Amino acid sequence: MLLAILLSALAMTVIVGVRYLLVSGAFAAATRWRYPGLYGGLDPQIRREVLWSLASAAIYGVPAGVLAWGWQNRGWTRVYSDVHAYPIWWLPVSVLVYLLAHDTWFYWTHRWMHWPRPFRLAHAVHHASRPPTAWAAMAFHPIEALSGAVAIPLLVLLIPIHVGALGFVLAVMTVMGVTNHMGWEIFPRFMWAGPLGGWLITASHHQRHHEQYGCNYGLYFRHWDRLCGTDRGIGDFARSHERARARAAHRGGGNAGRGDAGDARRRGADRAA
Ligand SMILES: [Zn+2]
Ligand SMILES: [Zn+2]
Numbered sequence: 001m002l003l004a005i006l007l008s009a010l011a012m013t014v015i016v017g018v019r020y021l022l023v024s025g026a027f028a029a030a031t032r033w034r035y036p037g038l039y040g041g042l043d044p045q046i047r048r049e050v051l052w053s054l055a056s057a058a059i060y061g062v063p064a065g066v067l068a069w070g071w072q073n074r075g076w077t078r079v080y081s082d083v084h085a086y087p088i089w090w091l092p093v094s095v096l097v098y099l100l101a102h103d104t105w106f107y108w109t110h111r112w113m114h115w116p117r118p119f120r121l122a123h124a125v126h127h128a129s130r131p132p133t134a135w136a137a138m139a140f141h142p143i144e145a146l147s148g149a150v151a152i153p154l155l156v157l158l159i160p161i162h163v164g165a166l167g168f169v170l171a172v173m174t175v176m177g178v179t180n181h182m183g184w185e186i187f188p189r190f191m192w193a194g195p196l197g198g199w200l201i202t203a204s205h206h207q208r209h210h211e212q213y214g215c216n217y218g219l220y221f222r223h224w225d226r227l228c229g230t231d232r233g234i235g236d237f238a239r240s241h242e243r244a245r246a247r248a249a250h251r252g253g254g255n256a257g258r259g260d261a262g263d264a265r266r267r268g269a270d271r272a273a
Contacts, residue, residue, distance in 0.1 A: 008069035013061030019174060020053055020138055027134040027178045030186070038183055038240075039133050041247040046135050052125055053138035056145035060138075063153045071156075078160040086160055094161045098169045099220050101159070102151050106219035109147045111230070114214065122147075131240040132181035132210055137174075176220060180206040184237055192234055199223060208235030 031038055039046065070076030080086065086094075113123035122143035129136040140148065152173075156166065179186050185203050192202040201218050209216040215232040218225045225231035 004073075005066055005069050009062045009065030012065030012068060013058045016061040016064070017054055017057035020057055021050075023174050024053070024134045024137055024178050027182055027186075031134055031182055031184065035184055035241070035244075037248045038244045040244060041251060042133060045129055046133055049129055049133060049135040049139040052140060053135065055142065056138040056140045056149075059142055059145040060149040063149055067153050067156060077156040078158065079156050079163050079166055080160060081163045083162060083164075086162075090160070091162055091165050094159065095165050095169055097159060098152075098155055098161060098166075099172065101155055102169075102173070103218060103220045104224065105151045106148070107217050107224040110217045110219075111228075113144060113147075114217070127210065127213070129181070130210070131183055131207075131243070134178050134182045136181040137177040172220075176201075179203055181210075183207075183240055197234070204234035204236065207237060207240070208232055211235055211239070 028039070067077055071079055083091070110123075112118055119127075122141045125141040126136070126139055126144060129139060132139075138145070152170070155161075161169070180201070180203050182203055185192060187202050190196055191200055192204045199222050201216075201220055201222055205216050205218070205222065212232060212235075215230050216225055217230055222231055
């Protein structure tokens, strides 16, 4: 039994790690295509981001693996696989409940980690990425990773969710974690500007957290930030893209040329936006 639990924990660690490498790698490749040179000169930082993220994969993977074993063998969790075990309307509502609960957990633990002592201890690692890249999605100190890793396992013990809906929640978590740190906005304008954008968090909102620190703490939604007066609106990427151009110019040669191609494309995109 112990061996089975260990194997499940190991398997889940590998799954979380590979998922991270595939998703972050895909969005990093999209960045290279869309804004060549944006991550230029950031190789040492990216190496750090990947190493911290792979360490986090184990911290996320072990509790998830233990719970997956308990779900299969002991009926520990409230995860169900028969769609009709609960009313159909619960499928979308459970997704929303999970996202709202996870967002609440994240907002308050994140605010705590911005107190001076917890910041130095647990959160400085994440903010060492300046500017963050698609690889920073799970670049957390183990203490921060642990605070993040318990959220979904606690929820599956308490709130019923269909296994497919849980998969959707995890996909949203993964994609938003990566895209929020990518250094540019991939989502259509209505998701980050206008009435809906006033309540949703995408890269434009989280970018400002990484620039100014004491604001924009949320994960998916802006209501906690707005309620608590910590919302400072959405940022833009002009300054970090300017710095990427400066790094390219500093290195000179071929990289600067590639940067120029990206800039031209970016200016076109900005006009379109
Ligand atoms: Zn922070
Ligand atoms: Zn961040």
